[in-house]
Amino acid sequence: MDTPTTQALRLAAIETARSVVVKVGTRVITTPDGKLDRHRIDLLAAQLCRIADTGRQTVMVSSGAVGAGMGKLGLERRPSGLAQLQAVAAIGQTDLMQAYESSLSNMGRHASQVLLTAEDLRRRSAYLNVRNALIQIHAYNSIAIVNENDSVAVSELMTTFGDNDRLAAQVAGLLPEAILIILSDIDGLYDGPPDHADSKRIDLVRTIDESILALAKDQQNHHSKGGMSSKLEAAQVATSHGQTMIIAPGRDDRVLDKIFSNTPIGTLFLPPEKSIRGRRRWINSAAHVAGNLILDDGAVDAVCKHGRSLLSIGITQSNGSYEQGSVVSICNAMGKEIARGLINYPSSEVDQILRQPSENISEILGHRPYENVVHRDNLVLSNQPDS
Numbered sequence: 193m194d195t196p197t198t199q200a201l202r203l204a205a206i207e208t209a210r211s212v213v214v215k216v217g218t219r220v221i222t223t224p225d226g227k228l229d230r231h232r233i234d235l236l237a238a239q240l241c242r243i244a245d246t247g248r249q250t251v252m253v254s255s256g257a258v259g260a261g262m263g264k265l266g267l268e269r270r271p272s273g274l275a276q277l278q279a280v281a282a283i284g285q286t287d288l289m290q291a292y293e294s295s296l297s298n299m300g301r302h303a304s305q306v307l308l309t310a311e312d313l314r315r316r317s318a319y320l321n322v323r324n325a326l327i328q329i330h331a332y333n334s335i336a337i338v339n340e341n342d343s344v345a346v347s348e349l350m351t352t353f354g355d356n357d358r359l360a361a362q363v364a365g366l367l368p369e370a371i372l373i374i375l376s377d378i379d380g381l382y383d384g385p386p387d388h389a390d391s392k393r394i395d396l397v398r399t400i401d402e403s404i405l406a407l408a409k410d411q412q413n414h415h416s417k418g419g420m421s422s423k424l425e426a427a428q429v430a431t432s433h434g435q436t437m438i439i440a441p442g443r444d445d446r447v448l449d450k451i452f453s454n455t456p457i458g459t460l461f462l463p464p465e466k467s468i469r470g471r472r473r474w475i476n477s478a479a480h481v482a483g484n485l486i487l488d489d490g491a492v493d494a495v496c497k498h499g500r501s502l503l504s505i506g507i508t509q510s511n512g513s514y515e516q517g518s519v520v521s522i523c524n525a526m527g528k529e530i531a532r533g534l535i536n537y538p539s540s541e542v543d544q545i546l547r548q549p550s551e552n553i554s555e556i557l558g559h560r561p562y563e564n565v566v567h568r569d570n571l572v573l574s575n576q577p578d579s
Contacts (some may be wrong), residue, residue, distance in 0.1 A: 207438035211367035215253040215360035220442030227263030237295030239448035253360040260284030302334040306339035361429035380459035484521035492556025501564035507546040533571035536562040561578030
């Protein structure tokens, strides 16, 4: 069998992507004097909207808050103190979001600010809430603009992502069938120093090994924390989740349009052939299953044959003590596991709403944060056939 070409592999990754996470760095969306490049944001926003118009969930992970704050305050150098950095990021974040909202609204969409810390994705309940929020933002015809919450990150940096490259990879891990695109001031990964005339861009990376990692050389500057090393670390995370990643030239005015028209651009990183996407792998192989749900035949059919979310009306029994965001085993009437999933309600509340229609949840519990007990995107079918 012939080995697929790089262009064929790109096309396959694009066609199968249900979600798109685009990360843009500070040096791409700020001018040399540190101010926001609003023309660049206009160009990117228009392309993001064209991606979203295809039905794909589209998320932007954007650096630039510190750079925008520096420009607003007239600072020539990035502050070194934590408190100063936090303040500059807070001041710049407003300009950053205003720029995205203005640009996206021209295309009939809204910008939704999502500020995260590493802890938000370490705790499973918070992980689930972030994921569900991103899904709903997309449903509301909006594009999430994600950034690390620099204004509250602690000085020890224990709850920071380090830079937005790794943050983008973790966000992509939240979403179904995502492709991660990192827009850089460098055109891709090179086999030598990018500014050397004899260096060549690498079109395809099948495996991130020591020889690939050795090609990364961070360049220190006064505006950006990221470098090629962090981009390769992001690629390791993304590909371990079963996702494709592309590093592409952020200053190309049509970079996203070119990627989605399968124009050769940037460097493509492929996941291992037998990988399972990170979220599903975690759900399916979680060390601890906190409880189990027994379903009636109608719910089993809806989940297994029609890809539906699990509603409370189809649950006949709940066993175990579990919290929101725990992994639960989902079983048929005979007790055979048919799926596993992340649950939206704790066991104390599931006990009260089982066999009840979704519209009754508010009256029973006094609130209804979710209309489903397990969302279909947080559910993994078991390999065993139904009986």
